[in-house]
Every structure is written in C-alpha cells, then in structure tokens.
Amino acid sequence: MTYATRMLDTHSRDFNLDADVLAAFIDAAGQCSHACTACADACLGEASVGELVRCIRLDQDCADVCSVAARVASRQTESDTDLVRAIVEACATACRACGDECDEHASRHDHCRICAQACRDTEQAARSLLAAMT
Amino acid sequence: MTYATRMLDTHSRDFNLDADVLAAFIDAAGQCSHACTACADACLGEASVGELVRCIRLDQDCADVCSVAARVASRQTESDTDLVRAIVEACATACRACGDECDEHASRHDHCRICAQACRDTEQAARSLLAAMT
Amino acid sequence: MTYATRMLDTHSRDFNLDADVLAAFIDAAGQCSHACTACADACLGEASVGELVRCIRLDQDCADVCSVAARVASRQTESDTDLVRAIVEACATACRACGDECDEHASRHDHCRICAQACRDTEQAARSLLAAMT
Amino acid sequence: MTYATRMLDTHSRDFNLDADVLAAFIDAAGQCSHACTACADACLGEASVGELVRCIRLDQDCADVCSVAARVASRQTESDTDLVRAIVEACATACRACGDECDEHASRHDHCRICAQACRDTEQAARSLLAAMT
Numbered sequence: 090m091t092y093a094t095r096m097l098d099t100h101s102r103d104f105n106l107d108a109d110v111l112a113a114f115i116d117a118a119g120q121c122s123h124a125c126t127a128c129a130d131a132c133l134g135e136a137s138v139g140e141l142v143r144c145i146r147l148d149q150d151c152a153d154v155c156s157v158a159a160r161v162a163s164r165q166t167e168s169d170t171d172l173v174r175a176i177v178e179a180c181a182t183a184c185r186a187c188g189d190e191c192d193e194h195a196s197r198h199d200h201c202r203i204c205a206q207a208c209r210d211t212e213q214a215a216r217s218l219l220a221a222m223t
Numbered sequence: 224m225t226y227a228t229r230m231l232d233t234h235s236r237d238f239n240l241d242a243d244v245l246a247a248f249i250d251a252a253g254q255c256s257h258a259c260t261a262c263a264d265a266c267l268g269e270a271s272v273g274e275l276v277r278c279i280r281l282d283q284d285c286a287d288v289c290s291v292a293a294r295v296a297s298r299q300t301e302s303d304t305d306l307v308r309a310i311v312e313a314c315a316t317a318c319r320a321c322g323d324e325c326d327e328h329a330s331r332h333d334h335c336r337i338c339a340q341a342c343r344d345t346e347q348a349a350r351s352l353l354a355a356m357t
Numbered sequence: 358m359t360y361a362t363r364m365l366d367t368h369s370r371d372f373n374l375d376a377d378v379l380a381a382f383i384d385a386a387g388q389c390s391h392a393c394t395a396c397a398d399a400c401l402g403e404a405s406v407g408e409l410v411r412c413i414r415l416d417q418d419c420a421d422v423c424s425v426a427a428r429v430a431s432r433q434t435e436s437d438t439d440l441v442r443a444i445v446e447a448c449a450t451a452c453r454a455c456g457d458e459c460d461e462h463a464s465r466h467d468h469c470r471i472c473a474q475a476c477r478d479t480e481q482a483a484r485s486l487l488a489a490m491t
Numbered sequence: 492m493t494y495a496t497r498m499l500d501t502h503s504r505d506f507n508l509d510a511d512v513l514a515a516f517i518d519a520a521g522q523c524s525h526a527c528t529a530c531a532d533a534c535l536g537e538a539s540v541g542e543l544v545r546c547i548r549l550d551q552d553c554a555d556v557c558s559v560a561a562r563v564a565s566r567q568t569e570s571d572t573d574l575v576r577a578i579v580e581a582c583a584t585a586c587r588a589c590g591d592e593c594d595e596h597a598s599r600h601d602h603c604r605i606c607a608q609a610c611r612d613t614e615q616a617a618r619s620l621l622a623a624m625t
Contacts, residue, residue, distance in 0.1 A: 092388045092475060096395035099467035101402035119391055120360045123383065127364035127431045133547055134369035134434035139540055143301040146535060149551075150298065150306055153291045156424065161284050163395045166402035167277040169320040172284055175313035182309040199367035207360060226522045226609060230529035233601035235536035249525065254494045257521055261498035261565045263417075267410055268503035268568035276401055283397075283417075290558065297529045300536035333501035341494060411569040418563050418574055425555045432552065435545040437588040440552055443581035450577040 091116050096163070104165040110214075110221045111162060117214040118159035118180060121207040125152035125187060128204035135198065144190050144201065151187035154180050155211060162218070174222060177215050184212035225250050230297070238299040244355045245296060248348040252293035252314060255345040259286035259321060262338035269332065278324050278335065285321035288314050289345060296352070308356060311349050318346035359384050364431070372433040378482075378489045379430060385482040386427035386448060389475040393420035393455060396472035403466065412458050412469065419455035422448050423479060430486070442490060445483050452480035493518050498565070506567040512616075512623045513564060519616040520561035520582060523609040527554035527589060530606035537600065546592050546603065553589035556582050557613060564620070576624060579617050586614035 093115040097108045104111075129148035132141040158180035161173055188208030195202035227246040231238075238245075263282035266275040292314035295307055322342030329336035361383040365376045372379075397416035400409040426448035429441055456476030463470035495517040499510045506513075531550035534543040560582035563575055590610030597604035 092392045092395070092471070095471050096392060096399070096468060099471060100395070100399045101466075101468070102399075115391065119387055123387055123427065123431060124360045124364055126428050127360070127368070129551075130432040130434050130548070131364070131368045131370075133544055138544065142535055142540065146298060146301040146532070147303060147306070149531075150295050150303070150310075152428075153294050154306075154310060157287045157291045159391065160287050160394050160420075163391060164280060164284065164398040166398050167280040169281060169284070172281070172288075172313075172317050172320045175309075175316040176284075176288060179306075179309035179313045183306050186303040186306045198369075200364060200369070203360070203363050203367060226526045226529075226605070229605050230526060230533070230602060233605060234529070234533045235600075235602070236533075253521055253525055257517065257561065257565060258494045258498055260562050261494075261502070264414070264566040264568050265498070265502045265504075267413055272407055272410065276406065279401055280398070286562075293525065294528050294554075297525060298532040300532050332503075334498060334503070337494070337497050337501060414566060414569040415571060415574070418566065418571070418578075421559045421562050422574075422578060425559045428555050429552050432548060435548040437549060437552070440549070440556075440581075440585050440588045443584040444552075444556060447574075447577035447581045451574050454571040454574045 093163070097165070100165050102166050104168070107221050110217050114177070114214040114218040115159050115162050117211040118155040118162070121184065121211040122152045122155035122159065124204045124207035125149070125155065128191065128200045131200040132198070141194065144194055147187040147190045148204065151183040151208065154183040158215070170222065174219065177218055181212050181215035181219070184208040184215065188212060227297070231299070234299050236300050238302070241355050244351050248311070248352040249293050249296050251345040251348040252289040252296070255318065255341040256286045256289035256293065258338045258341035259283070259289065262325065262334045265332070265334040275328065278328055281321040281324045282338065285317040285342065288317040292349070304356065308353065311352055315346050315349035315353070318342040318349065322346060361431070365433070368433050370434050372436070375489050378485050382445070382482040382486040383427050383430050385479040386423040386430070389452065389479040390420045390423035390427065392472045392475035393417070393423065396459065396468045399466070399468040409462065412462055415455040415458045416472065419451040419476065422451040426483070438490065442487065445486055449480050449483035449487070452476040452483065456480060495565070499567070502567050504568050506570070509623050512619050516579070516616040516620040517561050517564050519613040520557040520564070523586065523613040524554045524557035524561065526606045526609035527551070527557065530593065530602045533600070533602040543596065546596055549589040549592045550606065553585040553610065556585040560617070572624065576621065579620055583614050583617035583621070586610040586617065590614060
C-alpha cells in the first residue's frame with residue numbers, strides 16, 4: 090500500500106472522490122515527475138544531446154507540472170474544484186506532449202522509453218481523475 | 224529592469240511573443256508565489272487560525288501553481304504552446320480562487336490584503352499572456 | 358522495481374555511487390515529500406488545528422526540501438559533490454525536525470504517525486547516501 | 492518595496508532576525524531561481540549546447556535549491572533554526588558552484604554572465620543571513 094493510499098485513509102476530512110482513483114493519480118504523477126527529471130538529465134548526458142533538446146525541454150516542464158499536480162491533488166481540506174481540475178488538465182496536457190516526444194527517441198534511449206511509459210500512465214490516471222470529478 | 228526582462232533579452236532563441244507581456248507574467252507569478260507562501264505562513268501564525276483554513280489551503284495551491292507557471296513561461300526553447308497555455312490557465316484559475324478567498328480576510332489581516340492584490344495582478348498578467356498567445 | 362532504479366539503470370553516464378543506496382534515497386525522499394504534504398493538509402483539516410501549527414510548518418518545509426533533494430540526487434550528469442552533499446544534509450535535518458514533531462502527535466493522529474515513519478526512513482536513507490559519498 | 496518586505500512587515504508573529512537581511516535573501520534567492528531556470532533554457536537553445544552540459548546541470552540544481560530556500564526563509568511561524576540554516580547553507584553552496592560555472596561562459600553568453608551575477612548576489616545574501624542567525 091503506497092503512502093498516497095495510507096495518507097488518504099487517515100485524512101481528517103471526508104472527500105467526495107473515489108480514493109483509489111485519487112491515489113492512483115497521486116502515485117503516477119509523483120513517479121512521472123521523477124522519471125522526467127531523470128530523463129532530462131540522462132538526455133543531457135548523451136553524446137547526441139543536440140538532438141534531444143526538445144525532449145529535455147518537455148521533460149523539465151512535465152516534471153514541474155506533475156510534481157505540483159500531485160501536491161494539489163494530495164490536499165483534501167477545502168479543495169477548490171476548478172483549481173484542482175485546471176492543474177490536473179495541465180498535467181494531462183504536459184504528459185501528452187512529453188510522452189509523444191519521448192516516444193520519438195524510445196528506440197535509441199531506454200530512459201526515453203521508460204519515461205514515455207510513465208507519461209502515458211499519468212495522462213491516463215489524470216483523465217480517470219477528471220472523469221471521477223464530473 | 225528585472226531579471227525576467229534581462230534573461231529574455233539575452234536568450235539564444237527567437238520567440239514569437241511580446242517580451243514585455245511575457246516578462247510581466249513571469250515577474251508577477253514569481254512575486255505571487257512568494258506572497259502566497261508568506262500569507263499561508265502568516266495565517267498559520269494567527270490566533271484565529273481555525274477561521275483561516277481555506278485561506279491557507281488556497282495559498283499553498285496558488286504558491287505551487289504560480290511557481291511552476293513562472294518556470295514553464297521562462298523557458299523559450301522548443302516550447303509546446305498547448306502545455307504553456309494549460310499551465311498559464313491553471314495559474315489564472317488558482318489566482319482567482321486564492322484572491323477571492325484572501326479578499327474575505329483583507330479587512331482583518333494585512334497579509335491577506337497584500338496577497339489578494341498579488342493574486343489579482345497575476346491573474347491579469349496571465350490573461351494578458353493568454354491573449355498574446357492567440 | 359521502482360522508476361528510480363530503472364532510470365539509474367538506463368542513465369547515459371557512469372556514476373561512482375552505489376545505485377541501490379542512491380535509488381533508496383530518491384524513492385524515500387519522494388515518498389516523504391508526498392507524506393509531508395498530505396500530513397500538513399490533514400493537520401489543517403483537524404478541529405484541533407491550533408495545536409498542530411508547528412507540525413504543519415515543519416511538514417511544509419520537509420515536503421519542499423525532500424522534493425528538491427530527490428531531484429538533485431536524481432541527476433547524475435556532471436554532479437557537484439559539495440552541492441549534492443549540502444542538499445542531502447539539509448534533507449536529513451528537515452526529516453529529523455519533522456519526524457520529531459510528528460511523533461509528538463502520533464498517538465492522536467494516524468497521519469502524523471505515518472508521516473513520522475516516512476521522515477525516519479528518509480533521514481536514514483539520507484545518512485546512508487552521505488556515508489556512501491565519503 | 493518588494494513583496495518580501497511587505498509580507499514580513501505584516502506577519503502575525505515576531506521573529507528575532509533583521510527583517511532587511513531576511514527580505515534581501517528572499518528576494519535574491521527568488522530572482523536567482525528564475526535566472527538559473529532561464530539560463531538553463533537559454534544554454535539548451537545554443538548551437539554549442541554540448542559545451543554547456545555542466546552549466547545546464549548546475550543551473551537546474553541551483554534553481555531548485557534557491558526556490559526552496561526562499562520558501563523556507565519566507566516562513567516565520569515556528570521556525571526550526573537548524574533546518575533554516577541547513578537549507579540556506581545548501582543555497583550558498585549551490586550558488587557558489589553555479590556562479591563559478593556560469594562565469595566560465597560569461598564572455599560568450601550574456602545569459603551566463605547575468606546568471607553568474609545573480610548567483611554571486613544570492614551567495615552573499617545567504618552568508619549575510621547565516622551571520623545574522625548566529
């Protein structure tokens with residue numbers, strides 16, 4: 090059981106969202122933020138860094154957006170639905186852009202292949218959370 | 224001249240956005256992130272903290288979202304327009320929610336009054352940037 | 358196998374650190390950052406929020422410091438040893454302070470109990486990483 | 492008057508630190524975080540990106556550490572002195588490493604020259620704050 094599930098289980102407030110869907114998003118976005126940070130750094134370390142400029146750029150954005158989306162979604166006290174929705178949508182958009190770019194390099198760089206998968210998983214988890222919020 | 228303007232002036236790439244509008248957003252969001260962090264902390268230090276729970280919550284979200292929106296907007300190499308737009312929209316939404324809440328406490332707490340102003344300024348700067356991106 | 362391990366396995370550069378010790382720190386710090394964010398929020402939602410002010414404060418600091426320590430430690434391209442050491446030491450210090458405070462409330466609040474454990478685990482992982490860097 | 496000064500002026504708690512020294516650090520670290528984010532991105536956009544790998548790496552670390560140091564220093568409710576000192580020291584260390592590296596490229600890239608200055612100013616402000624905490 091991840092910390093996301095355990096912390097939601099022990100939260101002081103009720104929240105009208107499916108805790109499994111929420112925890113899945115928090116975990117996925119946290120992992121994706123890490124994968125994107127590491128992929129940006131691994132790309133930077135490649136001899137072919139000049140061909141990976143767009144990948145590094147999007148990895149950085151996606152790492153930042155996923156990290157903050159996970160933080161906002163982790164908070165269940167006095168949530169503002171419009172705000173949560175906006176940042177989870179931004180997260181899905183970032184994961185789409187970064188996942189598409191990483192896919193382009195997946196055959197040559199395993200770090201891009203793994204990062205693309207993290208982005209796909211998180212985009213999916215974001216869309217499931219958005220659907221659950223309707 | 225702020226660092227945002229100086230760094231945009233010396234950037235290695237061309238970018239098809241009005242540099243003044245972009246720098247104004249970066250500066251406003253950076254200042255707002257700081258103001259929200261400080262307001263959350265000042266609220267936490269009030270004897271009446273129990274009445275400021277929603278304000279602290281939204282200050283935290285707004286600090287996080289503004290900080291990341293400023294980072295993404297600062298990057299001009301291989302930008303993804305959909306991604307930039309999504310995070311700037313999330314920033315405007317966060318500033319709206321947090322500014323509205325801080326306004327409720329502005330007459331009693333100067334830190335809320337100042338923070339509300341930072342949120343209003345940043346929401347405006349975000350909307351100007353979104354308009355310039357069209 | 359976590360993303361930390363998978364991303365280190367596929368990194369473009371060699372690094373003269375035990376990958377298991379490094380991955381353990383990255384994973385622990387990432388989990389702890391999330392646990393602290395969630396604990397701050399759960400404390401904020403308690404009726405007794407006035408007694409949890411110091412806990413919320415330290416949770417916020419610890420969440421921020423753990424998150425950045427995990428990012429810095431995830432990067433293996435052209436690392437600066439002094440810099441890595443300084444942020445991992447700051448992480449250990451933050452986890453010590455936050456773990457001690459959360460322990461004070463562990464008997465009444467399960468979120469504090471779980472968060473204290475995350476802080477203890479991360480302080481330990483930070484100290485193991487510092488030892489491995491010597 | 493910056494937001495750092497205005498927010499410290501209106502804070503709910505007393506703090507036994509010189510407010511000018513504290514505000515100077517918060518402002519410098521916030522500006523430096525932005526300058527480093529922008530410098531990493533401008534380096535990434537250069538044709539000679541392969542020669543700027545270490546600069547990009549340190550810019551990213553320094554941006555992350557300065558951002559969190561500014562957040563922690565902005566909080567004045569129930570501060571933990573050891574924790575504040577540890578993150579401000581990490582900030583000084585990051586600014587030293589990043590400033591040294593940016594200096595190497597200052598004659599060719601104005602973004603590195605400006606970023607080096609932001610790092611020098613922030614290292615100085617961090618050392619002044621550490622001295623004031625003794």
